[in-house]
Amino acid sequence: MFPIKNINDLIPQKFPFVMIDQLDDSDETSTRCSFTIRDENIFTVDGAFREAGLIENIAQTAAARVGFIAMMEKKDVPVGFIGAVKNLEINDLPKTGETIVTEIKITNTVFDVTIISGTVCLGDKIIAQCEMKIVINPELKAS
Amino acid sequence: MNMKNEEIIAKINEFLVEEFEVEADTITPDAILKDTLGLDSLDYIDLVVVIESNFSFKVKPEDFVGIVTFQNFYDYVISKVNSKELI
Numbered sequence: 001m002f003p004i005k006n007i008n009d010l011i012p013q014k015f016p017f018v019m020i021d022q023l024d025d026s027d028e029t030s031t032r033c034s035f036t037i038r039d040e041n042i043f044t045v046d047g048a049f050r051e052a053g054l055i056e057n058i059a060q061t062a063a064a065r066v067g068f069i070a071m072m073e074k075k076d077v078p079v080g081f082i083g084a085v086k087n088l089e090i091n092d093l094p095k096t097g098e099t100i101v102t103e104i105k106i107t108n109t110v111f112d113v114t115i116i117s118g119t120v121c122l123g124d125k126i127i128a129q130c131e132m133k134i135v136i137n138p139e140l141k142a143s
Numbered sequence: 144m145n146m147k148n149e150e151i152i153a154k155i156n157e158f159l160v161e162e163f164e165v166e167a168d169t170i171t172p173d174a175i176l177k178d179t180l181g182l183d184s185l186d187y188i189d190l191v192v193v194i195e196s197n198f199s200f201k202v203k204p205e206d207f208v209g210i211v212t213f214q215n216f217y218d219y220v221i222s223k224v225n226s227k228e229l230i
Contacts, residue, residue, distance in 0.1 A: 084185045110191045111204050133185055 002026075003034075010067030011060055012079045016042050019057040020102070023064045029106050031065035033057075036099045048093040049100075054128040055085060058118035061102045062134050083113060083133035092127040100127070112136060151198075151224060152217050158193045172214035179213070198224055 004010065004023040011018070019041075020033040035057055037044060043053025059082050067077045094100050101121045108115040113133050120128040146154075160167050163180040170179060182190065191202045200223045210216050 083188075108192050110188045110195075110202075113185070113188045115188070115192065133188060 004068070007033075007064065010071060010077065011063040012067075012077055013060060013063070017056075018060070019043070019053055020060045020064060023068060024101070026065050026068045030103055031061055031068070032101060032103045033061040033064050034099055034101045037094050037096050039096045044096060047096045049095070050093060051090050051128075054090060054093075054100075054120055055082075055088070055130065057100065057102050057120060058104060058116075058128070058130060058132060059134065061118065062104045062114070062116050062132065065104065065106075066136060078136050080114075080134050080136045083135045086131040086133075088128075088130040090128045092122065092125070094122050094127060098122060104132075107131070146224060148217075148221050151221050154197060155217060155220060158197055162189060162193050170213055172212065172217070174213055175211060176213055176216050177211075194220065200224065 002023065002025050005021070007018065007020055007022055008014070010023060011020070013019075019035060021035045022033065024032045024034055026032070037049045039047065041049065041053065043050045043056070059080075063080055066080060070077045099122075102118060103121070104116045104118040106114060107117050113135050116132050116134060118128075118130055118132060119126050156167065156170050159165065159170060159180065163182075163186070165180060176182070180186070180190075187207065194200075194202055198220060206219065206223075210219055
């Protein structure tokens with residue numbers, strides 16, 4: 001099943017705001033996506049993928065998890081929102097042509113809010129990490 | 144062993160100071176929870192997480208209705224701990 005390369009089937013975001021290339025793995029507690037930095041990406045400036053792109057990359061990895069579950073259950077992909085970002089650390093910015101691997105882990109689910117921890121790795125090095133609260137709106141479906 | 148009410152309150156105050164980075168002396172029974180801790184709607188999620196992880200019971204959204212002061216909050220946690228409504 002993995003990797004799933006038709007990422008547009010899993011997440012509500014559309015070009016040019018897609019910040020993951022493929023879903024590499026997903027289980028009950030964690031999900032992993034990869035993404036190759038391109039020069040034409042809207043978050044690439046002077047050959048480096050900027051901080052906002054890394055945050056969105058983590059959020060979209062979480063979105064891919066939700067989309068994957070929806071796909072398995074043959075349901076529409078729901079739309080989610082970043083509610084809050086906490087303890088953000090960015091140690092490096094990936095360069096054009098480099099591939100980052102992002103993993104999110106579900107740390108808690110409270111009411112309609114999912115709390116995740118996300119790490120972005122370039123090779124063996126963690127270049128970014130944060131905690132994120134993601135609010136899923138089950139009534140709002142991706143078009 | 145059952146926790147005494149004083150122990151529960153001390154534990155609550157300890158995690159509130161740590162989680163919400165407030166001075167311990169701002170937490171008084173009559174103080175307004177939301178204002179003192181500077182809670183927005185998503186901060187309540189953090190509050191639920193620390194309650195559930197520290198006291199091992201499940202919080203429901205409607206539980207917050209009527210919780211205004213720290214005393215209200217203490218009473219709520221104490222009642223849930225004593226009722227043994229565990230996760």
